[in-house]
Amino acid sequence: MTPIxxxxxxxxxxxxxxxRSDEGLINNDCIERLSTEIDRLxxxxxxxxxxxxxxxxxxxxxxxxxxxxxxxxxxxxxxxIGQSQLINLWQKNLDLYQITAAQxxxxxxxxxxxxxxxxxxxxxxxxxxxxxVPIVNENDTVSTEEIKFGDNDTxxxxxxxxxxxxxxxxxxxxxxxxxxxxxxxLIPIVESISPEIEALATGTKNETSVGGMISKLSAAKxxxxxxxxxxxxxxxxxxxxxxxxxxxxxxxxxxx
Numbered sequence: 001m002t003p004i005x006x007x008x009x010x011x012x013x014x015x016x017x018x019x020r021s022d023e024g025l026i027n028n029d030c031i032e033r034l035s036t037e038i039d040r041l042x043x044x045x046x047x048x049x050x051x052x053x054x055x056x057x058x059x060x061x062x063x064x065x066x067x068x069x070x071x072x073x074x075x076x077x078x079x080x081i082g083q084s085q086l087i088n089l090w091q092k093n094l095d096l097y098q099i100t101a102a103q104x105x106x107x108x109x110x111x112x113x114x115x116x117x118x119x120x121x122x123x124x125x126x127x128x129x130x131x132x133v134p135i136v137n138e139n140d141t142v143s144t145e146e147i148k149f150g151d152n153d154t155x156x157x158x159x160x161x162x163x164x165x166x167x168x169x170x171x172x173x174x175x176x177x178x179x180x181x182x183x184x185x186l187i188p189i190v191e192s193i194s195p196e197i198e199a200l201a202t203g204t205k206n207e208t209s210v211g212g213m214i215s216k217l218s219a220a221k222x223x224x225x226x227x228x229x230x231x232x233x234x235x236x237x238x239x240x241x242x243x244x245x246x247x248x249x250x251x252x253x254x255x256x
Contacts, residue, residue, distance in 0.1 A: 002247045003229050007166035009047040013156035015172035018235040019054035026058055026089055030235065035093035037241045038133060042099065047128045049163060050135045051156035052090065058082030079140030090135055100132040105139035111158050121162050153215040157222035168223045170216050171235030176252035177213065190254045193221055220254050230254040
């Protein structure tokens with residue numbers, strides 16, 4: 001069995017880079033394809049939680065803003081505009097498989113306070129018990145610098161940890177962790193995140209994204225603490241899930 005077929009509960013994090021087209025619109029093909037994969041996973045008896053980026057990027061596209069704003073209130077406005085587009089499109093595509101989407105918007109405070117932490121985990125458990133798919137995002141419309149997660153890689157890892165997930169899939173427009181000292185080849189398996197592994201990470205230059213491999217490795221550390229395996233790979237690969245299920249070498253897997 002492969003890590004994905006052994007899992008009972010999976011968190012899938014989707015980066016802005018694969019959800020937003022070059023024109024600033026929603027990448028319909030990507031969401032349609034991933035909705036099909038969610039249906040396949042659920043039919044295998046796997047519970048799925050989505051952490052979906054894209055609200056700010058989609059709001060930027062709607063407002064015809066090409067460069068990510070730096071003012072907090074501008075970011076909040078973009079998030080408010082983009083969030084409704086994001087959840088509506090997910091529901092539209094999941095409707096094809098009679099799957100219900102449940103929107104969950106969080107700030108760091110929600111996972112820092114014991115009482116609120118328990119409320120979040122209880123709610124997620126209840127949603128999953130109904131067969132619905134929680135779609136989680138940072139509540140950017142009210143977040144301030146003091147209560148932000150900073151990026152959805154971190155959010156996805158904390159959600160995976162809070163829900164006792166077996167596997168965290170961090171999908172973006174990169175194929176995995178690359179060995180820059182060996183012809184930029186893909187590293188298929190990481191036994192532990194050593195200083196040498198961390199030295200391979202680089203940030204992002206995408207105007208709609210936050211983080212890069214640095215934030216992904218940081219997120220992987222959080223998830224691994226709770227014995228949750230982590231996979232980093234390309235969400236643009238239409239055969240990604242087939243390859244993972246069949247055990248073909250793809251992406252980078254971090255062993256718990």
